Amino acid sequence: MKIRIRREYVLSLVAVLLGLIAGAILMLAIGSNPLKGYLYLFQGGLMSIKRIGNTLATATPLILTGLSVAFAFRTGLFNIGAAGQMLMGGFAATGLALTLETVLPRPLVLLCTILGGTLAGALWGLIPGLLKARFNVNEVVATIMMNWIAFWTVNDGIPAYVRDPNQETQSRGISAVASLKADWLTSLFPGSYINLGLFLAILAALLVAFLLDKTTLGYELKAVGFNRNAAEYAGIKVNRGVVLSMMIAGALAGLAGVVFYTGYATNMQIGVTPSQGFDGIAVSLLGANAPAGAVVAALFFGVLQSGKGFMNAMTDIPPDIADTIIATVIYFAATSVLMERIWSAWRRKRSAKGAAAPAAAGKEAPPPASPDAPAAPKGGA
Amino acid sequence: MTARKTLFILFAVLLTVAMLAGCTGGGAKFKVGMVTDAGTIDDKSFNQGTWEGVKAAATKLGLEYKYLKPSGTTEADYLKEIGNLYDAGFKMIVCPGFKFSSAIYAAQTQYKDAKFVLIDASPSSADGKTTKVETNTVSIFFAEHESGFVAGVATALQLQTGEVGFIGGMEIPPVQKFNWGFQQGIKYANDNLGTAITMKAENFVYQGTFSDVAAGQQLAAAMYDKGVDAIFAAAGGVGVGAINEAKARAVKGEQVWIVGVDVDQYADGIWDEAKTKSIILTSAMKGITKAASDMINLESQGKFPGGQTLTFDAKNDGVGIPATNPNLTADVSSKVAKVFADLKAGKIVVSAEQGSLFK
Amino acid sequence: MEAFAEPIVEMRNIRKEFPGIVANDDVTFTLRKGEVHALLGENGAGKSTLMSILFGLYQPERGTILVRGKEVRITDPNVANALGIGMVHQHFKLVHNFTVTENIILGRETRRLGVVVDTAAASRRIRSLSERYGLNVDPDARIEDISVGMQQRVEILKMLYRDAEVLIFDEPTSVLTPQEIHELMKIMRGLIAEGKSILLISHKLKEIKEIADRCTVLRRGRVVGTVDVAATTEARMAEMMVGREVSFTVAKGPASPGDVVLRIEGLDVMSTRKVLGLKGFSIEVRAGEIVGIAGIDGNGQAELVEAVTGMRRAEAGRILLKDRDITHDPVRQRIREGMAHIPEDRHKHGLVLDYTIEDNMILERYDQEPFSKNGLLHRPEIRRYAQGIVDSFDVRAGEGVDSLARSLSGGNQQKAIVGREIELDPDLLVAVQPTRGLDVGAIEYIHKRLVEQRDSGKAVLLVSLELDEVLSVSDRIAVLNHGDLIGIVDAAATNENEIGLMMTGVRKGEVA
Known part of the structure; x- marks a missing residue:
């Protein structure tokens, strides 16, 4: 078990390295110095307390959407709807914040916005979950549809209920009472956008890890994810698992909406689908679908995204190339499975040539205990 | 390897040219930066228009210039890029779009020794309670209604009879003013210049985004099917969809038109192999490029109008239709020029309010 | 039988290692033209590995392969096909919504004018092959509509269509009914009569006794011996296979x-x-x-x-x-x-293959005390329980209860399931x-x-x-x-x- 996870992390690291190398080649191709480029990229994300604060703030919603996607993945579901769940979470939180900020004391306002937003996200995950459980509607399709429903709900809801008097396309600004930004935290990272959301995200990661590894619910959900038939055979309520799993994934993305719209942002704009929703898929992949992995991957993405602008400002690398570099890293992360295959194929060839026997076992190689069934995984896959 | 070498040489040449240009221009040297709004630098609209102004002025003055693309559209995203530019020594920063309003509000006090140009908005605090243009900031607005008016007159005169429609992006003041001005232009031509153009409320719609190309195409298709001859598309990416639909119909032999927005979109509407025909009748332009380059020129002369809110309108040639319109007859062009002169002289007044117009 | 027929395939001193295990150790055997040669061995004895080497799926670390007396290097299944070696896998490799013909010509499409796949001609050829060997397969039927036994014949046809001379059957009867087994035996005899040679991988003594001429017995990757089937009792072969007397x-x-x-x-x-x-x-x-x-x-x-x-x-x-x-x-x-249930399909229902043995052992009772309390798993108890089953049911796994169920051999997987179900005390x-x-x-x-x-x-x-x-x-x-x-x-x-x-x-x- 331990060995397996470590292996996946190694793959992720290799993916990141390859992505960085590919990015370096891109930089060379446009005549820039990759060493300088990466120096500025990482300086941009980390060279001052303020920038570190901003990197953490950028990573915060990514941790949560990454967790959302990873959790669904672990239970055999593909949550493409993190963006919509985030929008609904943000919408509920913004609405509650703007309504309650003048009425209740700060701790209660925060509690309400956090819970309200999380619930709204859970609801947005519940619907595709129910559709899947009841009518076997593919959750990929359903969650994409829910993204659009969320988009238009926010589009009409913000102007109708909480619009900025000067600007039709955004909500009123959230005051300090309801914002997740806290003075003591901001003063630790002066001038940055760091906020209490970071702690919520880390707490959520711990909770998800706990849920998956230590509870009977996690045991059930993972069993459903790995093998629906076996779960059914053992009397696990598979449909309940699907619904719960989508709800939890939705809740995590909803919380991402809360921290993004009432922590990082100052108000909610309409007409914008949060990119964090989709970046969550990459975070999850890079983090090997594990909670700790998602946190690390999100931090890495945070560095890239906050450092990107400084790299652009200091070098002649155009912003679109910077985006390409980041996309390349994501691409390599997403195809780490493919790389694993290439790796083991290469190993097979080597062993065929009679070269030194390799040490590590690849997935393609037969399990040690049953050398008699080497063709079985191929036929059964 | 050779490709790299070529690139390298090209790059070196460019650098040398830039340096030589730098030597010839007099006056104060400073670096000009721009932060893009949502969308790409080549959006054929706001970002591109601003960037062209920055490029033109900076090249002429021999200044270093650069744009950055924020990773999102929140105040934090914008401020981060402003901070990046500032840290890299760019002390004049141009930001196009109303979404920059609170970011500039924060930046103008945070970076006192930098100059900010905010297009289409005035700096205001995040909670919307305070609006203030600091002495290091210029806030620029446009009289979109006047631009829409002139385009409306031109459309009516060229078509003489028929029906027109409007597709907007988001329902925000600049887009609304384009719409209302356009309607007033059509009415003015019907009342004073003998045209007979009809307008129906159902054909004046806002799609809700500036990005949904497919939706723009569908909306345009529906309108053309209902008999609309020309659509004024003030909708960014949604407008691109409308243009695509018009081009597809033109190829099939239908006679349909789009009225472009913000910049001269004629080239985007070309649909034939020979590149001689475009479905862009004319464009309701907004002098974004001019505004951006004007501000840079003024700064280089030490005359940056800090603290002011400027409006670009017909009077200072800040709005209008393109100088050349291949799809308008000479007669129409001259008539439109006369109307534009009247507008300049104040003989015609275009309202910036909805009044009795379609929404 | 042509007892002195020339060898068609010879494998000499084959050695194949996988991490931590020697799957084939100095294996030598000869397939003569026109014989049915059985490879007998328990699961894990190295039969499938050996055949995978012959079919080009694996490369041996040592040893040589001779086909028709010439040394060859079989680097992939295409090479094997070209040498006239075909394999009917234990798990059929058929596209279910394709017809028989489409499946057979897959990857070998003859085209008219370079584009149009000429299924009609292929279908005619398949029909005549089917008749010649008494396979009774309808070339236009869809795979999903025909029985498992029929699907196996499609696999046989696939080899014949590719002009295979040596046919490898990997546990061919494991999916068949008694009647189908009977039919298969008839087909195999027909193939031999037409001059083909057959390699039969099996651990079923009865069918080896019925069809095979010679039998090579493998145990733990090594050859125990090659015997003349007619002159050897089932009990003797079983003893060679298991290494002790079997009842x-x-x-x-x-x-x-x-x-x-x-x-x-x-x-x-x-x-x-x-x-x-x-x-x-x-x-x-x-x-x-x-x-x-x-x-x-x-x-x-x-x-x-x-x-x-x-x-x-x-x-x-x-x-x-x-x-x-x-x-x-x-x-x-x-x-x-x-109630306890040992399911038919251990991979589909019996085990969560990506769970450890430990986790699989509590599949039906993770939510009961002492394995969990208030929704929290109690690992030490689970481990003790799983260890108990592994010990008393002799489940052999590389890393004990921490092994992924996927990594166990079929027999050990089944023992684990049987153990789990019996431990439910139903x-x-x-x-x-x-x-x-x-x-x-x-x-x-x-x-x-x-x-x-x-x-x-x-x-x-x-x-x-x-x-x-x-x-x-x-x-x-x-x-x-x-x-x-x-x-x-x-x-x-x-x-x-x-x-x-x-x-x-x-x-x-x-x-x-």
């Missing part, structure tokens, strides 16, 4: 049935094809007896098992466990009431094909365990397609045909012929 008969005393544990009354169950797959089925299973269900695959066994275990709805009738109506109880409830044990695909040693072991259960007063419902198994393990045998219960007979008072007839739908006493 073929299941040792058990007479049953002493007690109270009725499972009572089924007039059970109707829909099949997946939305027709009644089981019609008005009634039976009683008592404590201390093993009731076997015999029948050709697809005659209502799956419907019966799924209805009893709660995985499929009963349309009509009642199921009673210890006099309690459980017809509409969910799966988990039935388990709690004292009143009723439903065992479906409990020895499917296992070797002689493992079969012997599992049969012993089933009888043990009976002797300790449990009721056992055994569903198997292996007639031998049903006959030797059960006390009473119920025979199914087309979803109807044909009859229930006493195992001691019947024989293979009688049951075989009943399986075809002939009721007892109807025979003249």
Whole structure:
């Protein structure tokens, strides 16, 4: 078990390295110095307390959407709807914040916005979950549809209920009472956008890890994810698992909406689908679908995204190339499975040539205990 | 390897040219930066228009210039890029779009020794309670209604009879003013210049985004099917969809038109192999490029109008239709020029309010 | 037999290693032209690895391969095909919504004008091949519409279509009914008569005895010996394979049935094809007896098992466990009431392959104390429990209870499942094909365990397609045909012929 996870992390690291190398080649191709480029990229994300604060703030919603996607993945579901769940979470939180900020004391306002937003996200995950459980509607399709429903709900809801008097396309600004930004935290990272959301995200990661590894619910959900038939055979309520799993994934993305719209942002704009929703898929992949992995991957993405602008400002690398570099890293992360295959194929060839026997076992190689069934995984896959 | 070498040489040449240009221009040297709004630098609209102004002025003055693309559209995203530019020594920063309003509000006090140009908005605090243009900031607005008016007159005169429609992006003041001005232009031509153009409320719609190309195409298709001859598309990416639909119909032999927005979109509407025909009748332009380059020129002369809110309108040639319109007859062009002169002289007044117009 | 025919394939001193294990160690054997040569060995003995090397799926570390006397390097299956070597895999590699013809020509499409796939010509050729070898395959049928036995013939046709001279059959009978096995033997004889040579991988002595000329026995990657089948007894071959003497008969005393544990009354169950797959089925299973269900695959066994275990709805009738109506109880409830189930497909239902053995051992009882409390798993208890099963059921795994279920051999996976189910201490044990695909040693072991259960007063419902198994393990045998219960007979008072007839739908006493 331990060995397996470590292996996946190694793959992720290799993916990141390859992505960085590919990015370096891109930089060379446009005549820039990759060493300088990466120096500025990482300086941009980390060279001052303020920038570190901003990197953490950028990573915060990514941790949560990454967790959302990873959790669904672990239970055999593909949550493409993190963006919509985030929008609904943000919408509920913004609405509650703007309504309650003048009425209740700060701790209660925060509690309400956090819970309200999380619930709204859970609801947005519940619907595709129910559709899947009841009518076997593919959750990929359903969650994409829910993204659009969320988009238009926010589009009409913000102007109708909480619009900025000067600007039709955004909500009123959230005051300090309801914002997740806290003075003591901001003063630790002066001038940055760091906020209490970071702690919520880390707490959520711990909770998800706990849920998956230590509870009977996690045991059930993972069993459903790995093998629906076996779960059914053992009397696990598979449909309940699907619904719960989508709800939890939705809740995590909803919380991402809360921290993004009432922590990082100052108000909610309409007409914008949060990119964090989709970046969550990459975070999850890079983090090997594990909670700790998602946190690390999100931090890495945070560095890239906050450092990107400084790299652009200091070098002649155009912003679109910077985006390409980041996309390349994501691409390599997403195809780490493919790389694993290439790796083991290469190993097979080597062993065929009679070269030194390799040490590590690849997935393609037969399990040690049953050398008699080497063709079985191929036929059964 | 050779490709790299070529690139390298090209790059070196460019650098040398830039340096030589730098030597010839007099006056104060400073670096000009721009932060893009949502969308790409080549959006054929706001970002591109601003960037062209920055490029033109900076090249002429021999200044270093650069744009950055924020990773999102929140105040934090914008401020981060402003901070990046500032840290890299760019002390004049141009930001196009109303979404920059609170970011500039924060930046103008945070970076006192930098100059900010905010297009289409005035700096205001995040909670919307305070609006203030600091002495290091210029806030620029446009009289979109006047631009829409002139385009409306031109459309009516060229078509003489028929029906027109409007597709907007988001329902925000600049887009609304384009719409209302356009309607007033059509009415003015019907009342004073003998045209007979009809307008129906159902054909004046806002799609809700500036990005949904497919939706723009569908909306345009529906309108053309209902008999609309020309659509004024003030909708960014949604407008691109409308243009695509018009081009597809033109190829099939239908006679349909789009009225472009913000910049001269004629080239985007070309649909034939020979590149001689475009479905862009004319464009309701907004002098974004001019505004951006004007501000840079003024700064280089030490005359940056800090603290002011400027409006670009017909009077200072800040709005209008393109100088050349291949799809308008000479007669129409001259008539439109006369109307534009009247507008300049104040003989015609275009309202910036909805009044009795379609929404 | 042409005993002195020239060798067509020779494998000399083959060595193949996998991390941590030597799968083939200095293996040498010869296939002569026109013979059926069996490769006999337990699961894990290295038979499949050896054949995978011959078929180009693996490269040996050492050794040489000669085809028709010439040394060759078989780097991939295409090379093998070109040399006239074809393989019928244990798991068929067919596209289910393609026709027979489309499957056979897949990757070998003859094209008209370079674009249009010429299926008509291919179809004609397949038809004539099918007739020549007596395969009776309709080239235009879709794979999903034909039986497993027929699908296997499609695989054979695929090799013939590619002009294979040497045909490798990997455990070909494991998926077939007794009738289909019989048919396959006939086909194999036909192939030999047409000058083909056959390599048969198997661990079933009976069929080797029936069809093979010579037999090479492998044990732990090494050749134990090559024998002339006609001159060797089954017992001798089994001994060579296992390394000790093996008993073929299941040792058990007479049953002493007690109270009725499972009572089924007039059970109707829909099949997946939305027709009644089981019609008005009634039976009683008592404590201390093993009731076997015999029948050709697809005659209502799956419907019966799924209805009893709660995985499929009963349309009509009642199921009673210890006099309690459980017809509409969910799966988990039935388990709690004292039912255990060794499922037919250990990969699909029996195990979560990506869970460790430890996690798999609590699949049905993770939510019970002491394995969890208040929704929290209690790892030390789980580990102790899993370790107990692994020890007492001799489940061998590289990393013990921490091994992924996927990494275990089939026999060990099955032992783990059997152990898990028996540890539930059920009143009723439903065992479906409990020895499917296992070797002689493992079969012997599992049969012993089933009888043990009976002797300790449990009721056992055994569903198997292996007639031998049903006959030797059960006390009473119920025979199914087309979803109807044909009859229930006493195992001691019947024989293979009688049951075989009943399986075809002939009721007892109807025979003249």
